[in-house]
Amino acid sequence: xxxxxxxxxxxxxxxxxxxxxxxxxxxxxxxxxxxxxxxxxxxxxxxxxxxxxxxxxxxxxxxxxxxxxxxxxxxxxxxxxxxxxxxx
Amino acid sequence: xxxxxxxxxxxxxxxxxxxxxxxxxxxxxxxxxxxxxxxxxxxxxxxxxxxxxxxxxxxxxxxxxxxxxxxxxxxxxxxxxxxxxxxxxxxxxxxxxxxxxxxxxxxxxxxxxxxxxxxxxxxxxxxxxxxxxxxxxxxxxxxxxxxxxxx
Numbered sequence: 001x002x003x004x005x006x007x008x009x010x011x012x013x014x015x016x017x018x019x020x021x022x023x024x025x026x027x028x029x030x031x032x033x034x035x036x037x038x039x040x041x042x043x044x045x046x047x048x049x050x051x052x053x054x055x056x057x058x059x060x061x062x063x064x065x066x067x068x069x070x071x072x073x074x075x076x077x078x079x080x081x082x083x084x085x086x087x088x
Numbered sequence: 089x090x091x092x093x094x095x096x097x098x099x100x101x102x103x104x105x106x107x108x109x110x111x112x113x114x115x116x117x118x119x120x121x122x123x124x125x126x127x128x129x130x131x132x133x134x135x136x137x138x139x140x141x142x143x144x145x146x147x148x149x150x151x152x153x154x155x156x157x158x159x160x161x162x163x164x165x166x167x168x169x170x171x172x173x174x175x176x177x178x179x180x181x182x183x184x185x186x187x188x189x190x191x192x193x194x195x196x197x198x199x200x201x202x203x204x205x206x207x208x209x210x211x212x213x214x215x216x217x218x219x220x221x222x223x224x225x226x227x228x229x230x231x232x233x234x235x236x237x238x239x
Contacts (some may be wrong), residue, residue, distance in 0.1 A: 001149035015141035019105070048147035053105035054235045056137040057098065 002047045007032075011040060012049065019053045090135065093118070095239050097126055098136070102236040105139050142235065145182065150198040152205050153227035156213065157191040159220045167218040168192070178212045191223075 004012075010030055014021060021029075027037035044050070090098075093116070100115045101107070107115070113123035130136040145153070160167040168186070175181055175195060183196035197213065199205035213222075 001147075004148060012141075012143055016143055017140060019139040019141040048144055050141050051144035051147075052142040052235060054140045054142050055098070055102050055105050056140060057237060058134055058137050 002043065008040065008044060011037075011044065015041075015050070019050075090130075094126055094130060094135075097123060098130075098237075099239050101127075101136075102239065145198050149200055152199045152201055154197050154199070154205060154209075155225040155227055156195045156197060157223040157225065158193045158195065159190065159222075160192045161218045161220040162192075164218045170217045171219070174216050178208075178216075180208050180212070196227075 007030060011026060014026060014029065023038035023041055024034045026032075026041065027034045030037070032040075096116050097112070097118075100112055104112075109124055109127070110120045113120040116123060118126075127136065158171075160171055164170070171193065172184060172186070175184055175193070178197075180197050180199055181195050182198055183194075185194045186192065187194065195213075197205070197208060199208055209224075
């Protein structure tokens with residue numbers, strides 16, 4: 001278990017929104033050098049902070065034939081809403 | 089519109105989103121140029137919206153998770169809006185679900201230990217507006233959580 005400071009929490013929130021952000025992009029966002037940010041992310045990674053990556057899919061542009069609409073987790077209101085919108 | 093090749097790509101990506109394009113192409117039995125083009129097309133049409141990191145809160149020391157089923161005072165017309173707006177601001181609430189039925193809202197609250205949970209409960213949860221009733225369920229194990237779609 002590791003101690004989290006405010007910047008760690010910001011990093012977690014940012015990656016929970018977009019997992020593809022690299023150390024460079026995160027560093028620019030939170031005003032930090034790329035190597036410093038890389039060390040932060042590495043520390044979180046080593047602590048097991050990231051369980052998995054989740055693909056965000058949406059078929060509203062693709063209608064019913066495609067993937068099911070998807071927002072966050074199944075069972076949550078957002079999921080249900082986007083599921084309804086996806087009906088033809 | 090998605091075809092079988094697109095679905096194959098999405099299936100493989102769901103299983104391992106961090107794979108580099110070349111490796112993904114091999115798994116899908118495509119050339120990497122085709123694979124890349126398909127992915128770009130799905131991104132452009134808004135099917136593939138991005139990737140999110142799933143945070144393991146337990147690994148970060150948040151050992152206690154409590155599910156709170158909350159019934160709201162529906163005589164207040166703005167009960168849902170006020171409650172959800174305030175609940176969003178509570179940092180330890182990691183999930184808010186709304187329902188039709190006896191229970192109106194479910195919150196997932198994480199905390200470091202029981203003492204910490206009690207503190208959050210007293211200081212932040214009980215202060216939320218328009219609560220008529222709360223039932224707390226302490227989380228023991230997550231048996232199934234599927235992040236993937238049945239593609």
